[in-house]
Amino acid sequence: MAKRGRRAGRRRAGGPSYEEVMAEITAKEEKRRQEREQRATQRREDQEKLTAPAPDPNNRINLKVDDIIALGDPNEMMVEILKTLTDTEFIPDPGEYYTFIYNAKTPRIEYDQHPLIACLGTFNWGFRGFNFHWALRGGNPYRNYTWDELPTGRVHLVRQEEIQDMRSIPYQYFRLTSS
Numbered sequence: 563m564a565k566r567g568r569r570a571g572r573r574r575a576g577g578p579s580y581e582e583v584m585a586e587i588t589a590k591e592e593k594r595r596q597e598r599e600q601r602a603t604q605r606r607e608d609q610e611k612l613t614a615p616a617p618d619p620n621n622r623i624n625l626k627v628d629d630i631i632a633l634g635d636p637n638e639m640m641v642e643i644l645k646t647l648t649d650t651e652f653i654p655d656p657g658e659y660y661t662f663i664y665n666a667k668t669p670r671i672e673y674d675q676h677p678l679i680a681c682l683g684t685f686n687w688g689f690r691g692f693n694f695h696w697a698l699r700g701g702n703p704y705r706n707y708t709w710d711e712l713p714t715g716r717v718h719l720v721r722q723e724e725i726q727d728m729r730s731i732p733y734q735y736f737r738l739t740s741s
Contacts, residue, residue, distance in 0.1 A: 621723040622646050623731075630731055639733035640676045649719040654681040654689050659720035661728065665711050666739050675735040677705065678720065678728055695734035 578586075617624055623646055630642050643661060654660050658681050666673035679691030688708035697703035709715075720728050 618723050620721055621727065623724045623727045627727050627730060636676060636733050636735040639731060640735070643731070643733060644718055647718040647720060650716040651719060652716060653684055654717050656681050656683050659722070659725050660717040661720055662717040663713055664707060665713055667711055669739055669741045672736055672738050675737050676733050679705070694729055
């Protein structure tokens with residue numbers, strides 16, 4: 563009878579091979595590694611939530627910016643903005659920020675139908691403002707707005723805490739008046 567090695571003699575008949583055992587160990591180690599990575603990712607996400615600044619309660623627009631931008635159409639964006647910025651005034655105060663719908667009547671001029679302005683002064687004919695949309699476009703940002711060309715007769719107040727968010731929304735709507 564031929565002499566067999568010590569391992570061969572002790573191996574159980576029908577048991578898993580060395581390769582099968584190693585494959586099982588490797589699979590378990592991979593599963594543990596993935597679980598550790600998931601726990602680490604969850605801890606990082608939880609930590610980010612704890613350290614993220616809370617939304618400013620005075621900013622009515624910040625949580626809606628992405629949804630408004632996703633609308634894509636300037637008219638649809640403006641409707642959503644006006645639904646959100648419900649504080650309105652008949653006469654804007656110099657030094658404050660406003661947005662409104664504007665329909666210019668001067669023939670053959672280009673205008674922004676949805677201005678975002680810093681009010682510079684009020685007059686008997688209307689008001690003057692620094693239009694952020696025109697400034698972005700490279701045009702003259704100093705614009706005059708007459709009372710008769712405000713279809714709603716009101717302007718919507720944009721709070722100091724909201725101006726940066728408002729400036730990030732591309733809702734400007736440049737139009738050309740007819741002749």
